[in-house]
Amino acid sequence: MRIIIVGFGVVGQSFIKILLSKSAELYSTFGLNPRVVACVDSNGMAVSPQGLDLSRLLEAKRMKKSVSAYYGNKKFCPSTSEIIESTEAEVMIEVTPTNLENAEPGISHIVSAMKTKKHVITVNKGPLALAFSSLLELAGYNNVRLAFSGTVGGGTPILEFAKKCLRGDRILSFRGILNGTTNYILSKMEEEGLTFQQALADAKQKGYAEATPKLDIEGYDAAAKLAIMANWIMSRKVSIADVSRCGISEVDLNAIRNARQKGKAIRLIAYCDNDQLNVMPLEIQPDDPICVSGTLNAVTFSSEYSGEKTIIGRGAGGLETASAILRDLIEIRDSISVPFDLMA
Amino acid sequence: MRIIIVGFGVVGQSFIKILLSKSAELYSTFGLNPRVVACVDSNGMAVSPQGLDLSRLLEAKRMKKSVSAYYGNKKFCPSTSEIIESTEAEVMIEVTPTNLENAEPGISHIVSAMKTKKHVITVNKGPLALAFSSLLELAGYNNVRLAFSGTVGGGTPILEFAKKCLRGDRILSFRGILNGTTNYILSKMEEEGLTFQQALADAKQKGYAEATPKLDIEGYDAAAKLAIMANWIMSRKVSIADVSRCGISEVDLNAIRNARQKGKAIRLIAYCDNDQLNVMPLEIQPDDPICVSGTLNAVTFSSEYSGEKTIIGRGAGGLETASAILRDLIEIRDSISVPFDLMA
Numbered sequence: 001m002r003i004i005i006v007g008f009g010v011v012g013q014s015f016i017k018i019l020l021s022k023s024a025e026l027y028s029t030f031g032l033n034p035r036v037v038a039c040v041d042s043n044g045m046a047v048s049p050q051g052l053d054l055s056r057l058l059e060a061k062r063m064k065k066s067v068s069a070y071y072g073n074k075k076f077c078p079s080t081s082e083i084i085e086s087t088e089a090e091v092m093i094e095v096t097p098t099n100l101e102n103a104e105p106g107i108s109h110i111v112s113a114m115k116t117k118k119h120v121i122t123v124n125k126g127p128l129a130l131a132f133s134s135l136l137e138l139a140g141y142n143n144v145r146l147a148f149s150g151t152v153g154g155g156t157p158i159l160e161f162a163k164k165c166l167r168g169d170r171i172l173s174f175r176g177i178l179n180g181t182t183n184y185i186l187s188k189m190e191e192e193g194l195t196f197q198q199a200l201a202d203a204k205q206k207g208y209a210e211a212t213p214k215l216d217i218e219g220y221d222a223a224a225k226l227a228i229m230a231n232w233i234m235s236r237k238v239s240i241a242d243v244s245r246c247g248i249s250e251v252d253l254n255a256i257r258n259a260r261q262k263g264k265a266i267r268l269i270a271y272c273d274n275d276q277l278n279v280m281p282l283e284i285q286p287d288d289p290i291c292v293s294g295t296l297n298a299v300t301f302s303s304e305y306s307g308e309k310t311i312i313g314r315g316a317g318g319l320e321t322a323s324a325i326l327r328d329l330i331e332i333r334d335s336i337s338v339p340f341d342l343m344a
Numbered sequence: 345m346r347i348i349i350v351g352f353g354v355v356g357q358s359f360i361k362i363l364l365s366k367s368a369e370l371y372s373t374f375g376l377n378p379r380v381v382a383c384v385d386s387n388g389m390a391v392s393p394q395g396l397d398l399s400r401l402l403e404a405k406r407m408k409k410s411v412s413a414y415y416g417n418k419k420f421c422p423s424t425s426e427i428i429e430s431t432e433a434e435v436m437i438e439v440t441p442t443n444l445e446n447a448e449p450g451i452s453h454i455v456s457a458m459k460t461k462k463h464v465i466t467v468n469k470g471p472l473a474l475a476f477s478s479l480l481e482l483a484g485y486n487n488v489r490l491a492f493s494g495t496v497g498g499g500t501p502i503l504e505f506a507k508k509c510l511r512g513d514r515i516l517s518f519r520g521i522l523n524g525t526t527n528y529i530l531s532k533m534e535e536e537g538l539t540f541q542q543a544l545a546d547a548k549q550k551g552y553a554e555a556t557p558k559l560d561i562e563g564y565d566a567a568a569k570l571a572i573m574a575n576w577i578m579s580r581k582v583s584i585a586d587v588s589r590c591g592i593s594e595v596d597l598n599a600i601r602n603a604r605q606k607g608k609a610i611r612l613i614a615y616c617d618n619d620q621l622n623v624m625p626l627e628i629q630p631d632d633p634i635c636v637s638g639t640l641n642a643v644t645f646s647s648e649y650s651g652e653k654t655i656i657g658r659g660a661g662g663l664e665t666a667s668a669i670l671r672d673l674i675e676i677r678d679s680i681s682v683p684f685d686l687m688a
Contacts, residue, residue: 018649022512030512155650157509164508165501168366168374168670289640289656293631305362305667306499309657312633313650323649326512 044068155320156313176299388412499664500657520643
């Protein structure tokens with residue numbers, strides 16, 4: 001199966017590392033023989049219809065900071081969309097950074113891939129948070145799959161759980177913690193009495209928060225994930241703009257202490273049912289299964305017959321998110337009905 | 345799809361109630377048009393090749409305590425296995441009580457069904473805890489499916505989660521709370537300072553413990569579920585006899601208080617990796633996601649790439665377990681490749 005990788009940061013590289021370490025097992029268990037025919041990062045690209053050497057690709061990135069070093073002096077100059085459209089491949093994996101303003105460049109990459117009949121796997125939240133239904137419609141029109149397990153929960157299969165494990169039942173609502181950075185900050189304030197600024201500094205120092213952490217702190221990241229879940233799980237036609245959103249920058253130590261005196265804890269909770277769609281700091285019971293500490297994510301689904309079910313796991317991480325890409329790739333492999341030998 | 349139901353307690357009746365309330369949706373969404381052609385309980389049976397009237401079946405059970413009242417005075421006398429073998433049907437649903445001594449009568453029912461090419465859905469733990477591999481082999485030999493989602497976790501899809509949501513990753517080990525009764529007792533002792541006997545009496549009074557609760561208290565129920573999970577998830581060839589098992593009857597208030605002083609909580613933990621297989625009371629951290637209260641079940645899976653993932657939900661309940669039967673039925677419907685119109 002021929003693959004184009006667009007974006008080659010921690011997640012993209014982790015995915016290549018998994019392919020390198022698992023190739024025999026992927027073929028024997030899933031009939032999957034992935035061949036990376038193009039890899040693009042912000043400084044250039046490497047293309048080979050025969051398949052790139054994955055170790056050399058990682059080495060080029062490590063030594064020269066760009067996959068463009070793969071061929072030494074040789075330069076490729078077309079735009080990323082041109083490469084996506086003109087390279088023959090079955091799957092395009094979109095791993096560029098999330099942009100919640102206008103979803104670029106991810107959304108253009110996805111459209112280019114689908115227009116040229118390539119299946120798409122994305123871990124980029126921007127395109128789906130802004131244009132979920134149009135993208136799914138475009139995928140249907142072009143008869144390709146749009147897979148996005150890694151957009152919510154990192155490696156924790158929150159979307160799959162809701163779709164695959166509760167068939168015949170009906171999810172009435174769900175609520176949870178979708179952003180690890182803010183949960184880390186709130187946990188630190190609660191457990192160690194740090195101020196918001198101190199906890200934020202600590203999160204930055206540990207690599208849990210970006211240098212400009214507005215997307216996390218103000219609840220945009222959680223709202224993007226909530227919009228994706230609302231579309232996928234509850235069949236709502238919404239975008240991030242429809243989410244009532246309030247971040248945690250106004251949560252001070254007094255609020256945390258007041259909650260504690262009432263036997264409660266403050267968490268940034270995303271909630272969705274057939275009417276509501278919101279992200280806001282709320283007081284919850286410490287023995288509520290979603291009341292997790294640190295960078296964990298947690299979601300409770302309320303269903304018609306089988307009651308409440310909670311899933312908890314790490315919501316980020318390179319290897320974790322790369323494992324979600326692999327799950328999607330295996331699903332796509334399964335869905336393609338050409339003969340095993342030809343397709344693998 | 346023609347169905348034989350064997351066992352008609354709370355779970356079997358809840359399943360019929362779901363069929364009654366959901367019939368239109370089951371057909372439109374899943375192409376499923378279930379027809380119950382035989383129903384057997386401990387006092388008799390009702391059989392109709394055209395399909396039993398489900399409301400009348402529930403009414404017969406409610407008024408006369410047995411489905412044999414469905415036909416008024418008419419009596420059917422063959423054995424259950426004869427009925428299973430001679431009735432034309434696609435699926436047999438086994439809902440008789442669990443017997444961990446010799447798995448009867450459930451295992452005979454399952455064998456009868458498979459020998460006559462019927463798919464089997466069971467929520468009865470006995471047959472699988474004692475003879476998992478043989479039954480799966482027999483299913484393969486007869487080209488039928490053996491589905492058992494409801495044997496672990498009630499309506500909480502613990503088995504599905506492990507099998508369907510982590511493809512491409514590898515589960516290295518798992519540990520969790522698989523029995524709600526013992527968890528309720530330990531939680532009560534911890535939170536309210538009740539003695540073991542007081543907490544047990546409370547659990548009986550609330551309907552969470554049987555009159556003779558040995559299966560729960562001594563860890564047999566958790567061990568049965570652990571054996572099923574070890575076979576299914578870790579591909580181990582084990583039975584309940586291979587589980588190192590220690591129940592909670594020796595856990596007294598002193599032990600609970602000692603644990604508490606160390607900032608820990610005692611829970612009955614089932615654990616499985618490639619070597620170990622055990623059920624025993626252990627001290628765990630209260631902020632461990634599996635440290636749930638009351639009758640909940642919780643399992644954490646440790647996987648190669650995506651780290652630890654926890655699933656939490658109610659581990660019992662009529663409607664919940666019936667929802668697991670429905671999930672299995674939908675899966676079987678999907679797997680049958682005869683034309684939609686004929687099969688539905």
